[in-house]
Amino acid sequence: MEWIAVMVAIALGLVWVVGKLYLERRSRRRREREFARRSVGELATSQRPTVEAASLSSLASPPSPPKSIDLSRLEELLSQGKYEAADRETLRLLLRTAGAEQRGYLEIDDWESLSTDKLRSIDRLWQTYSDGRFGFRVQQRFYREADGEYGAVGTRAQWVSGGKWFDFDRANYTDEAPEGHLPQAVWQSVLSSFGFVGLALCMYVLFEREDWNEKDESTPHRFREGD
Structure with a gap:
């Protein structure tokens, strides 16, 4: 059995290395884009702006804001204990927020750029209507306590049974479901699209985001379009 443990350790090490390399590359690309935007801004505001500078300035315009989402349906489902439908609705809302509805799954870049406010709003609803037992924050706590x-x-979270994920x-879509068991549909879609390496990377990106790690002490409330 020792060789199995060695193989598992090697596999986990490879996942960690790939994840670190990916995030370092993403960070470097962000810095390069920021440098390009600043350079374009300097050209566009120079005393004798050129046509080329104006064209570059238009290319450097900020991206359109994320689509607004209506959380009232999710709140209604959760308040009625319809967890399976609420799980599907959560996936739909995240896909809409990321502009990935047609694609049908979230890529690693999506997890990195998802609106923090939207994530927190969705998570607060899950925690509010499950007495703190369900939600991404609970899953993040599991992740931290397991050192990633x-x-x-x-x-x-009991997503694994007999070696099958x-x-x-x-x-389990009942009130007796294990802590952190829900939501899970979004993680199912990641695993089916990218495998275990993709699942590990997406969890890493979400649960290690600095803005997501900030403590959220806001009071849950009823949500409307655009919250």
Whole structure:
């Protein structure tokens, strides 16, 4: 059995290295884009602006704001204890926020750029209507307590049964579901699209985001379009 433990350790090490390299590359690309935007701004505001500078300035315009989402449907489902439908609605809302509705799944870049306010709003609803038992924050706590081991998150949230992840027949959409068990549809879509390496990277990107790590002490309230 020792060789199995060695292989598992090597696999986890590779996931960690790939994740670190990816995030370092993303950070470098962001710095390059910021430098380009500043350079374009200097050209556009020079005393003798040129046509080329104006064209570059238009290319450097900020991206359009994220689409507004209506959370009233999610709140209604959660308040009625309809967790399976609420799980699907959560995935739909995240896809809409990321502009990935047609694609049908979230890529690593999406997790990095998802609106913090939208994430917090969705998470607060899950926590409010489950007495703090469900939500991304609960899953993040599992992740931290396991030192970033995604497999431990799956085991603790009981997404794994007999070595099989997200077995539909064993999904629990009741009040007796294990802590952190929901929402899970979004993680199912990640695993089916990118495999275990993709799942590990997406969890890393979300749960290690600095803005997501800030403590959220706001009081839950009813949400309307654009919240």
